[in-house]
Amino acid sequence: VFNKRVVLITGKGGVGRSVVTAALAKLAVKAGRRVLVTEIGEEGEDYSPLAKHFGLARLPKAPAPLGENMMGAVLLARTGQELFLKSVLRSGTVARAALASESLRRLLSAGPSFREMGVFFQLLSYLRQKRDAEPEHELILIDMPATGHALALTGLPEQLLRLLPRGPIADSLREGQSYLNDPKLGSAWIVTLPETLPVSECLELIDGLEKTRMPVGGVLVNRLPDDPFTTEERAALTPMVNEQNWLGRQLFHRPLLALREVARLRSNTALPIVTLPELPHAFVVDDLVLELDKARLVPLAPSSRGK
């Protein structure tokens, strides 16, 4: 999993994507990798779901240490656009003047795919950074916001290359593709929940990512509820629970429904599926690190359960 240059973590809101990203980053460091953990930010927005797992309010704009062998940075479209203009125009002054132009600023903030392009370029610049001829950031983990944004970014190179087959943008896009679309260097992991809608959306997202030629590493099913009941206990109690409208009925049925959804996921994709148990405190990253470690990020046998 960590033997890549860039790993995208995606999935819809509310599935615990940010905490999983933070846990994966810590685990990657344990596995001996030098990690840069990032998220895609919005200009002028203070809210960072990822930063709080590192005890910060927000991630720095440029990579700064978050711990041993771990750096963090927010990916901002504007920063990436600036970097790109500087490299193309070969003059900081002209680039700054260009960006100071109200017209260009508006065009870049609202115009077609310029935001994704900025993010893409910033990511590329981090991938390029070297220290003693070695990559400065061995592994870059990106917490990708909504699934639509993920597809917009992974689909960007192909879409733009049709428009701009030559020139500096095309060169950058091709270079980015050489990381993202190479299964040896890039992969996407999808975080989901063992529930009907999230699983359906996860399956759609797998299709979508594959259409953009983004290699998918696997699926992390978060918050798989533990089943406290033995098979015999369930058999004895089920008729009564179905008959009576007792409190607890929902929680009683939940583990079985969850397993059914995991099974549905498994029967619809050949990708590795890793389940993570439901933890009492949703935001304890270190507990999640232990669980991920236990899971060894290898596919579980069809009969095994989260715990």
Added chain:
Amino acid sequence: MTGPVRIGDLIRQRRIIVCCGAGGVGKTTTAAAMSIAGARAGRRVLVLTIDPSRRLAETLGVSRNPKDPVRVPDDRQRAAGIAAPGQLDAWMLDPKLVADSAVRRLTKTPEDAEKIISNRIYQQVSTMVAGMHEYTAMEALHRLVNEGKYDLVVLDTPPSRHALDFLEAPRRLSGLVDSRAISAFLPSADSLVGRAASKVIQAILGAVFGEEFAVEFVSFLSTFTGIFRSLNVDVNEMRTFLSGADVAFLLVSSPAPETLNEAYFFQDKTRELELPFRGFVLNRSRAAMGERPMPPAELKGDVVLASALRKFRAIAEQEQHAVLRDRALLAELGQRAGKDATALALPEFPQGADDIGTLVAVADQLAAG
């Protein structure tokens, strides 16, 4: 307004209900249930949604991406308990078609529209223009309401990270096509300074995109923005239209703290923009479940049953805690809503709420709310 606000009354009386909410809170399903409730109450209803789930379109028996709204087939309407004069139409739109239809509506002649739609730059980027979906959803809403074919239009706002995007997006789009901002890219700037500035910018575009593309890009921008220039007026007109007495804004949220914070923020923002915020729908909430008894302390049976029951009582207590917490949350939302708005809880359906039976059950809860 007389008496407390009730969601059921809004469904029976308003002409427009705008369902807002962050992604993943069950907004589309809630909007669909709301439209079913309206049609069951004898109204002619349209539900307008962009990028809906495959399953919901299947349940309602409508294709995705038709050119115009389509009638939900009779058998589905009957299954949903809708009878004349009530009727249900649905329009489930692909963002790409949404953009094309906006261009067609905003151009003066069909030839102008085709010129833009067949432009290869447009084809690649039309769905990526920020604010396009939101703007077009508003535009379609405006037109359909004015045509008078419907008693109620329920708008499910486009999927986005933030509930607020729907309100902000048209302004971003109009910022892009603002004539002053755009003119700098075009060859014919008015003043000497303007000409010099546009020359610099064109040189930059040339260096960044390559000469050939830069020329094409600028010519595309001028055609494209030419037609959208009328938009500035439209955005204001749209805002007036959405602040009318016939309109209700509802915010769908889940009990998760992040989406709740956003819900409060959204409420403040609607106030600021003088839009008629009328309530919170707290989705997937245990507050919506009726009174249920605790399981008994003892049951006649063997040791297996005894141990099963002990465990069951433990999870029943957990569920009890969750119920109390969700009720407190609902009460807080009710307080926040004030006298011009309300708060209603809907239960969680672990297997999704996109089948017709569940949609009708949700519709009934909304109608009674």
